[in-house]
Amino acid sequence: MAERQPGSTDDANLVRQLAAGSESALGTLYDRYGDAIFAAAYRLTSDRGAAEEVVQETFLTLWNRAEMFDPAAGSLSAWLHTIGRNRAVDRLRAAGRRPQLVALSSPAAPDESETQALERAVAGGRVMAGAMQPPGPEEAADAAHLRDAIRIALGAMPELERMVILLAYQEELSQTEIAERLAWPLGTVKTRTRRALLRLRQALGGEFGPSPELDAVPVYTGKDR
Amino acid sequence: MDHNEAREQLELAAIEPGGIDRLIAGDTASAQAVVAHLAGCPECTDELARLERTSRLIGATIRELPPVDLRERTLASVRALGRPRGPSLAASVDQPAGGPVSLPSALSRDSVPEGPTARGTSGRRAAIGWVAAIAAAVVLSVATTSILVGGRVDQRLAAQSDTIHTLEEVTAATLRVTAEPDAQHVALTGRSDPNLMGSLVFSPGTSELVVVATGLSQPPAGQEYRCWVERSGTRERVGRMFFSGDLAYWIGPVSAVSGLSGGARFGVSLVDASGASLDTEPVLDGEL
Numbered sequence: 001m002a003e004r005q006p007g008s009t010d011d012a013n014l015v016r017q018l019a020a021g022s023e024s025a026l027g028t029l030y031d032r033y034g035d036a037i038f039a040a041a042y043r044l045t046s047d048r049g050a051a052e053e054v055v056q057e058t059f060l061t062l063w064n065r066a067e068m069f070d071p072a073a074g075s076l077s078a079w080l081h082t083i084g085r086n087r088a089v090d091r092l093r094a095a096g097r098r099p100q101l102v103a104l105s106s107p108a109a110p111d112e113s114e115t116q117a118l119e120r121a122v123a124g125g126r127v128m129a130g131a132m133q134p135p136g137p138e139e140a141a142d143a144a145h146l147r148d149a150i151r152i153a154l155g156a157m158p159e160l161e162r163m164v165i166l167l168a169y170q171e172e173l174s175q176t177e178i179a180e181r182l183a184w185p186l187g188t189v190k191t192r193t194r195r196a197l198l199r200l201r202q203a204l205g206g207e208f209g210p211s212p213e214l215d216a217v218p219v220y221t222g223k224d225r
Numbered sequence: 226m227d228h229n230e231a232r233e234q235l236e237l238a239a240i241e242p243g244g245i246d247r248l249i250a251g252d253t254a255s256a257q258a259v260v261a262h263l264a265g266c267p268e269c270t271d272e273l274a275r276l277e278r279t280s281r282l283i284g285a286t287i288r289e290l291p292p293v294d295l296r297e298r299t300l301a302s303v304r305a306l307g308r309p310r311g312p313s314l315a316a317s318v319d320q321p322a323g324g325p326v327s328l329p330s331a332l333s334r335d336s337v338p339e340g341p342t343a344r345g346t347s348g349r350r351a352a353i354g355w356v357a358a359i360a361a362a363v364v365l366s367v368a369t370t371s372i373l374v375g376g377r378v379d380q381r382l383a384a385q386s387d388t389i390h391t392l393e394e395v396t397a398a399t400l401r402v403t404a405e406p407d408a409q410h411v412a413l414t415g416r417s418d419p420n421l422m423g424s425l426v427f428s429p430g431t432s433e434l435v436v437v438a439t440g441l442s443q444p445p446a447g448q449e450y451r452c453w454v455e456r457s458g459t460r461e462r463v464g465r466m467f468f469s470g471d472l473a474y475w476i477g478p479v480s481a482v483s484g485l486s487g488g489a490r491f492g493v494s495l496v497d498a499s500g501a502s503l504d505t506e507p508v509l510d511g512e513l
Contacts, residue, residue: 018310019310020310021310023300023303023304026300026303027296027300030296030299030300031296034291034295034296034299035289035290035291038289038290038291038295039289039290042288042289043289048288048292051291052291052292052295052298055291055295055299056295056298056299056302059299059303060299060302060303060306060307063303063307063308063310064307064308064390064394065394065476065477067467068464068467068475068476068477069464069477070462070463070464070465072462073461073462073463073464074480078480079477079478082432082433082478082480083477083478085431086431086432086433086478089431090401146282146286147286147289150282150283150286150287151286151290154287154290165240165283165287166287168240168241169240169283169284169287169288170287170288170290170292172242174241174242174244175237175240175241190237193236193237193240194233194236194237197236197239197240197283200279200283201279204279204282207275207278208275208278208279208282
């Protein structure tokens with residue numbers, strides 16, 4: 001989900017509606033920022049369950065403390081990301097773990113510079129070693145473009161194909177395990193997996209797309225359900 | 226094995242955790258056939274490299290996507306655990322009935338660290354004392370709210386419920402920030418009113434800050450108490466003080482305290498609500 005520009009007055013209006021008890025405004029703000037908060041929490045914790053809890057706690061905090069948000073002091077995006085980051089670090093501490101060693105730009109809020117993110121990380125004693133040089137603006141934009149292309153292609157693909165690709169990557173299930181989970185024949189799982197992969201590669205194109213040197217591959221193999 | 230057969234095996238392996246490694250290890254007859262094909266086919270070898278890159282990118286992106294039901298679960302958790310809200314309750318938070326409230330004692334002078342500041346007093350005793358002070362404020366604020374609101378029982382209960390919820394938030398945030406290893410407590414003092422006092426705790430690591438004050442009157446119409454942090458002669462706005470019963474408070478992340486190790490000042494000034502200016506004398510301040 002694409003984020004709005006920092007300091008959006010639209011955000012401020014939604015927060016005011018939320019403070020007046022509008023659950024619809026909360027839902028709109030979730031649609032706007034929920035994915036990004038989850039992604040940032042997952043990058044810090046490498047734990048999808050923990051990232052889910054961070055998202056729930058972040059929006060609960062937004063609901064409980066909506067009056068505290070001051071659009072003149074900063075964007076809602078940065079505010080929510082800071083709350084989410086703190087909750088994620090709390091969880092790591094509680095579990096006796098350290099944050100993942102990630103590129104320094106990764107945990108930065110959308111409107112926070114890499115330098116600010118580095119200063120914050122150093123001040124918080126969370127830098128254990130140097131990480132790779134963060135990507136430049138063009139690389140970062142390219143990566144964001146590719147991620148958006150994947151999300152759009154996922155949203156557009158048939159439900160059954162999306163299901164196998166999510167089980168494969170999010171739950172790291174093998175095709176045999178997916179077949180057992182969904183009570184599908186293994187051949188069906190393989191067919192849908194290949195179709196889904198092809199759709200994603202076609203959406204990405206370029207160096208990630210299907211190899212142009214090879215003949216067109218019949219994606220459909222075997223009898224489908 | 227031809228290109229298409231090899232490609233099918235590669236695609237299926239690329240999407241399984243560790244699948245390519247298992248395929249290249251050649252543990253099965255079909256895997257051995259793929260390995261043999263790759264040895265003599267640069268196109269399929271290139272395709273393998275493309276697939277590995279693509280699968281890494283797709284996997285990284287998909288793992289960062291929340292489950293589809295998280296939205297509903299999040300809204301449900303807010304419904305179950307969030308503070309009660311509604312037009313009347315929201316108004317009661319911003320403008321507690323009764324106008325200017327009689328002042329304090331919710332945080333007595335004994336309950337805040339001695340001296341103008343108490344930096345570095347993050348020991349257990351100091352933390353317990355500070356949290357106890359907040360707890361006392363909870364009780365007194367609820368009692369005060371009940372008296373101020375008066376009127377119908379349901380209105381009193383709603384106001385009390387909201388006050389309790391707010392102060393639970395303050396207490397929870399205080400405990401959370403105090404538990405940070407770099408937590409710093411600062412006593413705030415009134416510039417001209419000896420009854421005006423406050424306490425502040427912040428963590429330079431997480432940048433979360435909690436400030437509470439007693440002795441502040443509700444601001445006149447069109448004005449508000451604005452918190453700020455001054456570093457190198459420049460004031461950065463933090464947020465406006467909210468009132469719950471006797472207690473004025475603010476909780477949240479403050480970028481200006483991120484990595485802070487002294488040389489800054491926290492203050493609260495009475496300013497025009499419509500303006501952005503912070504250049505007025507503070508009514509309450511302390512050195513960070």
